[in-house]
Amino acid sequence: MVSPESRLAEAGLEIPTVAAPVAVYVPAVRSGSYVYTSGQLPLRDGDLIRTGKVGAEVSPEEAYECAQQCMLNALAAVRAELGDLSAVARVVKVVGFVASAPGFTAQPQVINGxxxxxxxxxxxAGQHARSAVGVAVLPLDAPVEVELVVEVR
Structure with a gap:
């Protein structure tokens, strides 16, 4: 069986080290057969890759990339909790928040990242239930934040 990390590497993507929390919380918690992540920002090497509102300072394409980085960070938190992403039986739920300029309504396309x-x-096993929500502002002026829930084998 090919590992999730290998599949991502084949696509040119790498799971980073776990992003340090920006407040008082832990990146992920395991409860029974599930791992829940805290909201993950589009941090890369400790810095946000973009700031601002989607539909104003941030294009939908840039926000898609931010959503991808958020998910890589969420997977890093899951891997730190489990030791290996091959322990994930299935992805259950994704919640995505998009800091949106007035009139911006393409939150689902952003969270597709x-x-x-x-x-x-x-x-x-990566098919999941999902919410994509437009919000006024996110921590550190991030354009996107993503939460993840996975079921463990």
Whole structure:
């Protein structure tokens, strides 16, 4: 069986080290057969890759990339909790928040950056329930934040 990390590497993507929390929380918690991540920002090497509102300072394409980075960070948190992403039986739920300029309504297309990455990593087991929500502002002026829930083998 090909590991999720290998599938991502084949797509030119790498799971980073776990992003340091920006407040008082832990990146992920395991409860029974599930791992829940905290909201993950589009941090790369400790810095946000973009700031601002989607539909104003951030294009939908840039926000899609931000959603992808958020999901890589969420997977890093899951891997740190489990030791190996091959322990994930299936992705259950994704919640995506998009800091949106007035009139911007393409939140689902932005969060596709996270969802499509899960399909790459986990195949059919990456299909999930999802919410994509527009919000006024996110921590550190991030354009996107993503949460993840996975079921463990």
């Amino acid at each position: 996270a969802s499509e990455l899960l399909g790459t990593a986990f195949g059919d």
